[in-house]
Amino acid sequence: MTTGNTAAPAWNGSIAELDAAEVIAATGAASVAFLGRGSYGETWRVERGHDSVSAVKFILHSAYPQQILDREIAGLRRVSDPRVVRLLDCTIVTLSRGDRPALEFEYVDGRDVARHLDSGDWPSLIDAEHFVRSLLGAVAALHATETVHRDIKPANIALRRDAWSQPVLLDLGLAKQLDVETLTVYPTLKGTVPFMAPEQLRGESSRKQADVWAAGAVAHLVLAHEHPFLDASEAQVLPEELLKRIESGPRAMPVQVPAHLQVLVWRLLSFEPHERGSARRALREMEERDGAQPD
Amino acid sequence: MARNPTDRLVPMDGDLASTQQHIEPQTGPGSDQSRTEILEDGRIVNLETGEVTTPPDESVRTGGPSLSKQLDGDVPVVLFVRGARLSQHFADTLPAADRATRGQVGIGAVLPLLNAGLDARTQFLRQFTTNRLLLADPELFRAERSQCPDAKTLGPRAGRRSPWFVNAPAQDSPTDPAWVTEVLRVQRNAGATALVSATGWVDNAAPQRAMQHAMRWVSASRSQAPDEPMFVNLTFDHVWLTNPTLRNVLLHELVESSESLWYLRFRWPLTAPRFGQLVDPKVLDGYKELCSTAALEGKNLILPNSGLTGWVMSAIGATGFSTGIGWSEQAYADQPRFGSTRQNWRPPRVRYFESSVLHTVEHAAHLTMMGEPSYALCSCDFCRRLPLSAPTSAGWNKEVAGQHYLIATAALSSVLASRRPRLAAQRMVNDARTMVQKIASGPTPLAGDNLPKHLDRWLALLR
Ligand SMILES: Nc1ncnc2c1ncn2[C@@H]1O[C@H](COP(=O)(O)OP(=O)(O)OP(=O)(O)O)[C@@H](O)[C@H]1O
Ligand SMILES: [Zn+2]
Numbered sequence A: 001m002t003t004g005n006t007a008a009p010a011w012n013g014s015i016a017e018l019d020a021a022e023v024i025a026a027t028g029a030a031s032v033a034f035l036g037r038g039s040y041g042e043t044w045r046v047e048r049g050h051d052s053v054s055a056v057k058f059i060l061h062s063a064y065p066q067q068i069l070d071r072e073i074a075g076l077r078r079v080s081d082p083r084v085v086r087l088l089d090c091t092i093v094t095l096s097r098g099d100r101p102a103l104e105f106e107y108v109d110g111r112d113v114a115r116h117l118d119s120g121d122w123p124s125l126i127d128a129e130h131f132v133r134s135l136l137g138a139v140a141a142l143h144a145t146e147t148v149h150r151d152i153k154p155a156n157i158a159l160r161r162d163a164w165s166q167p168v169l170l171d172l173g174l175a176k177q178l179d180v181e182t183l184t185v186y187p188t189l190k191g192t193v194p195f196m197a198p199e200q201l202r203g204e205s206s207r208k209q210a211d212v213w214a215a216g217a218v219a220h221l222v223l224a225h226e227h228p229f230l231d232a233s234e235a236q237v238l239p240e241e242l243l244k245r246i247e248s249g250p251r252a253m254p255v256q257v258p259a260h261l262q263v264l265v266w267r268l269l270s271f272e273p274h275e276r277g278s279a280r281r282a283l284r285e286m287e288e289r290d291g292a293q294p295d
Numbered sequence B: 001m002a003r004n005p006t007d008r009l010v011p012m013d014g015d016l017a018s019t020q021q022h023i024e025p026q027t028g029p030g031s032d033q034s035r036t037e038i039l040e041d042g043r044i045v046n047l048e049t050g051e052v053t054t055p056p057d058e059s060v061r062t063g064g065p066s067l068s069k070q071l072d073g074d075v076p077v078v079l080f081v082r083g084a085r086l087s088q089h090f091a092d093t094l095p096a097a098d099r100a101t102r103g104q105v106g107i108g109a110v111l112p113l114l115n116a117g118l119d120a121r122t123q124f125l126r127q128f129t130t131n132r133l134l135l136a137d138p139e140l141f142r143a144e145r146s147q148c149p150d151a152k153t154l155g156p157r158a159g160r161r162s163p164w165f166v167n168a169p170a171q172d173s174p175t176d177p178a179w180v181t182e183v184l185r186v187q188r189n190a191g192a193t194a195l196v197s198a199t200g201w202v203d204n205a206a207p208q209r210a211m212q213h214a215m216r217w218v219s220a221s222r223s224q225a226p227d228e229p230m231f232v233n234l235t236f237d238h239v240w241l242t243n244p245t246l247r248n249v250l251l252h253e254l255v256e257s258s259e260s261l262w263y264l265r266f267r268w269p270l271t272a273p274r275f276g277q278l279v280d281p282k283v284l285d286g287y288k289e290l291c292s293t294a295a296l297e298g299k300n301l302i303l304p305n306s307g308l309t310g311w312v313m314s315a316i317g318a319t320g321f322s323t324g325i326g327w328s329e330q331a332y333a334d335q336p337r338f339g340s341t342r343q344n345w346r347p348p349r350v351r352y353f354e355s356s357v358l359h360t361v362e363h364a365a366h367l368t369m370m371g372e373p374s375y376a377l378c379s380c381d382f383c384r385r386l387p388l389s390a391p392t393s394a395g396w397n398k399e400v401a402g403q404h405y406l407i408a409t410a411a412l413s414s415v416l417a418s419r420r421p422r423l424a425a426q427r428m429v430n431d432a433r434t435m436v437q438k439i440a441s442g443p444t445p446l447a448g449d450n451l452p453k454h455l456d457r458w459l460a461l462l463r
Helices: A020-027 A066-078 A113-118 A125-143 A208-224 A239-247 A259-268 A279-292 B013-021 B067-071 B087-100 B118-123 B156-161 B177-190 B207-223 B244-256 B281-296 B307-316 B363-370 B398-414 B421-440 B455-462
Strands: A031-037 A041-049 A052-059 A087-095 A098-106 A157-159 A167-169 B036-038 B044-046 B077-081 B106-112 B134-137 B230-237 B261-267 B300-303 B320-323 B351-354 B359-362
Touching (some): A020 A031, A052 A087, A066 A087, A113 A157, A125 A167, A125 A208, A125 A259, A125 A279, A208 A279, A259 A279, B067 B106, B077 B087, B077 B398, B087 B106, B087 B398, B118 B177, B134 B177, B207 B230, B207 B244, B281 B300, B281 B307, B300 B307, B307 B320, B307 B398, B320 B398, B359 B363, B421 B455
Parallel strands (some): B077 B106, B106 B134, B230 B261, B261 B300, B300 B320
Antiparallel strands (some): A052 A098, A087 A098, B036 B044, B351 B359
16 A cells, blocks of 8 residues: 555556645545546545545546536436445545545445456356346446446446456446436547447447447456457457447357347347347346246 | 326316216126126215215226326226317216226326317316326427427417417427426326326437437426326327338437336328228338337337227237327328318218227128128127117217227227237237138128228238
C-alpha cells in the first residue's frame, strides 16, 4: 500500500496523475492505493478505518460535463443490486488542480474478469453458467432503472472474492441515465471495440440492447474460451473489420458447452437489437430452466 | 400491481337502477343453473327468496378474472368498443360475455372519447365494475397536428368539448406537461381503470425519430402516472408491420422499453369487403412477429380495433384486442374514397357473424348454412331474440345481431385460455374450413363476400 508521494503504477502499468498525499488530504483517508486510470480520471482505493474501505473515482478531466455526471449518478443511485457496484457518495473534492467531482463506490474485493483470464484462470462450465446468469441479472437490474452501461467488457466486471458466481458490474464511467428527452447520438466510437454491438460500431446511439450484445460477447468468451469473432491475437481490431466478421456470424462453440447456453449466446449476439431479447428475458429463461430441473 | 387508479364515485341512483333492470339468468355454457343471479354491480340475488347479498369484496366481479391478472396478460382480454349505435345495451353485453366465456376472459370496454357526449364521458365506463379493464381512448392519433391521413379538424363547438384533442401538440414539439395532465385527467374522469399514454400517430417518414419523439411523450405521461397501469398508446400505418426497417424500429422499442402495457393500433390497407378479414400476408406476418416478440418479452399487447385478426394474434402472443359492432370499431382501415370508385349505393346488408366459419355473412348465406346438418345454432342470450330460422330477414334486429357478434368473439377467446392457445385456435380454424367445404358440397356453396378467404392464411400463421 502506498502512502508516499508517488503512487506505484497500477497492475496494468497505468500511472497515476494524482499523488497519494493529495488523495489522503482530499479524502481524509488513513491510507490509499492507486487502482488504475480510465478515460476521465483515476480510481483509488481509500481506507478510512478498518471496515471503511471504498474505491474513489476522481473525475480529473475538467471538461467532463456536470450534467452528464449528475444524470449518471441519479441512475446509479437507483440501482440497488449486489451485482452492480454500489455508489456511496458523490462529492466535490479539492485537489491541487482545483475542485473536482469524486465518486465514491463500494470497494469490490476481487480481481476483474480480464485479469482472471489473463492469468489463465478459466471457470468450469458450471461456474461459467452461474457467471453468465449473474451477469445477465446485473444488466437487467441496471436496465430496470433506465441506465445503460455502454462499456461492458471483461475489465469492467469484477469477481467478488474472486468467485465466478459473483460478478459485479464496475466502471459505469460511460454509463448514462437513459433520457429520451436528449435523443443522444454518439458520433465517435466509444467503449471497447471487441465487445461493441454492431450499432455501436457504426456510430449509432447505443441503447440497452447494446449492453445485451456485450454481455453475450463476454458470455461467449467465458464459455468457449474464445472471442465470438476474433482470435486471441486480434485485440487491436478496427471497427470496420469487426463489423464484417459480425455480419458473417459468431464462431461455433465447443461441443461440451450445453446446447441451451449456445442457443442463448447466439441469440444475444443477433445483429438486430430486438432479436437479442432483453436481459430480463434471458435471465427469466435461465431461471425457469433452473427451476424446471430436478436438483 | 399498481393501485387502483380510479377513485370512482359511488354509482348514482340512476345508474344503479338501470343495471338492476338487466338481470340475466346464468345460462352460459358451463355455468351452473343455480338459483342465484349476479347483478352487473357484483351483488347476488337469490331468485327464491329475493334476497340480495353483497359478495365479500364488492370490487371483485364474480365470474371474471381480476384486473391485475388481465394487466399481467395472464388471461385473454377482449374489449368492446362503444360505437355510435347500441351504446345503451352495453350493460347487458358485458355480463353476457362473462357467462359465455365462463369467466376465463377479461371482458372490458373502451370509450372512444371524441364522439362521446358529455354524459357518456362521465357515466359510460362507470356502469361497469372496476375489476374490468376499462379504457377511455382520447383518439389522439387523428389529432389535427398529427401526420395521420385521417387527421381531423373539429368545428368550434366540438372543439370546445374536447380541448385536449384540439390542443394536441405535434409529436416533435417539446413535451407539454400541462397538456399531458389534461389528457390523463379526462381518462380518469371517465372512470378508466387503466390509462393510455398521451400519444398518437407515429409517422413513418423518419421512423427512428418519430419513434423517439413518441416515446418521449410516453415518458412524460408515465412521469404523471408513476404507479398507475398505463398503456403505451401508439397508432401506425401498416407499413410499420411490412417494411423490415420500420418493423425493426418498432420491435427494438418494444424490447428496450421497461413499459409492460402496449396498446398498438395499425391502419390497415383498404380491406374489402367490409366485415371481411384482413388477408394481406405481409401485414399478417408483421403482426405475427410483433405478437411473438411481445410474448417472449412478457409484454401485455392489446391490438385495438382489430376484430378477429386480433383474435388470431391473441393465439400467437397478443393479450387481447378490441372490437365493436360497427365496422369502424372492428377495423381501423383505409376507406374507399367516394366518387373515385364505380361503386353504386346498395341497401344496407343484413349480416350475421357465423362462429362456425369465423366470418360475417349475409342473411341469405346464414339460411344456407342452417341447412348443413352439422350446423349448430348459437345459444347466446342475444340469438334467442333473433329470428335465426325465419325465412326472411324481416324481423331481424341489427343491434341484437351485433351483440351476438361480440359474445361470439368473446367466446372464441375463451378457447385461447388454454396452455396451448395456438393449437386451440388452429383447431377452430380447421373446423371452420371443414364447415366451408361441407357447405360447398351442398346445393348453395358460400360465394362472393360470404365465402371466408382468410382461413388458409390463418392456418399458415398458426402453424
Ligand atoms: N469499486 C471498485 N472496487 C475495486 N476496484 C475498482 C473499483 N472500481 C474500479 N476499480 C479498479 O480500478 C481500476 C481503474 O478503474 P477506472 O474505472 O478508473 O478505469 P477503467 O475501467 O480502467 O477505464 P475507463 O473508465 O476508461 O473504462 C480498474 O482496474 C478497476 O478494476
Ligand atoms: Zn349468438
